[in-house]
Amino acid sequence: MRMSLFSGKSILVTGAASGIGLAVARYCADQGAARLILVDRDSIPADFAHEAVAGDVRDEALWDALDLTGLDHAVVNAGVAGAGAIAELSLEAWRHILSINLDGAFLTLRAAMRAMRGRGGSIVLTASAAGVKAEPGVAAYGTSKAALIHLAKVAAKEGAPQRIRVNAIAPAGVETPVWDAIPMFAERAAEVGRDAAFAEMAAIATPLGRYAKPEEIARQIGFLLSEQSALVTGTTLLSDGGYTL
Template sequence: MACPSIRIAGDVSNEAHWAEVESHLTRLDHAVLNAGVASGSAIGQTEFAEWRRVLATNLDGAFLSLRAAMRTIADNGSMALTASISGIRAEPGTAAYGASKAGVIQLAKVAAKEGAPRGVRVNAIAPGGVDTPIWDDMPFFRGLVDGHGGDRAAALADMAKMATPLGRYATAEEIAGQIAFLLSDAAATITGAVLTSDGGYSL
């Protein structure tokens, strides 16, 4: 049987958007909180407006979506938040993004404790590099692609070989499968955890 779905486009950092979303929600069994934007600049060169842009989407948006989910999730439901290895491992040029994703990890842990009395499980996944369009917003990556004659796939593959012991980044489908595991009954005793999926980058 197909599950009913409603698509409501909007700014995840806008509380009014979530008021509209919540007006359509009656019950959730599972939730995946995945919205995010990228950013890359040294702290000394980061404009406050850019800091706020990233934190608004990645952390304010995570809080607002998590709040809506916690209000409507059924007993024994499960949720997964998309964090990042940048929320665990520090690298130059990742202050706004890393801080926002560290905040997502902590949100997941707090929500796990708050949801536990109802059997609600909340976990986070912390991917390393994943082949998604988010790279295309990063100035250093655009430069790398230019250095590879415009071959995006080759640039990403070379970067992965240098950055990860496994020599490759994850696909979006692989991360989706890992999220599905966290939501499933196979992970029935897992809550408040952070699944690191980074090809060994953080070793």
């Protein structure tokens, strides 16, 4: 009988209430995880076994208090989207996105690496194709995700002596609730429906003509976390349907 990828493993996932984070949590549960520590400000569905931690990833006290003993894997996923031209962007809006997407990721990553010292493990940071390809109006979001890509590389080099692997994944369009915070998408979805709005945008922006489902990205993150990628560290998996070509 084939062994599940995460049998007996302890896994941390942030931003686990919806979208990619929830898909990852469900995938890890299906793959035999023994302990799922799921962090989010919002409530997490109760259709699978997990430890729910309500909190803000930017709160250092949250990480100081959280028991991550025995942690094997971590998915640094919590984040927000936002849009605005540089000349029109407020410092408050800039700091809001950077604080969640980068400060929160740093604190999560630091806590995970501390918990894995002396025993090894693997970590995946959820970046974005927006951190690779420049587009108007996404200065704060794109910069935060570009920084995550580099942070993963530095963490991989620092973690290697401790047998801690660190990688990033950079999706382009993924059909998640994060799009609802973008006025352009929200307006179009109200007119034609979310599925049609996603299809329209994907047809324009993605050579393969569609966006990813959260479950697809979850399986790719699972690969990066698992022993199937035992020699992969410091890399970024672009899962973008050709968007960055």
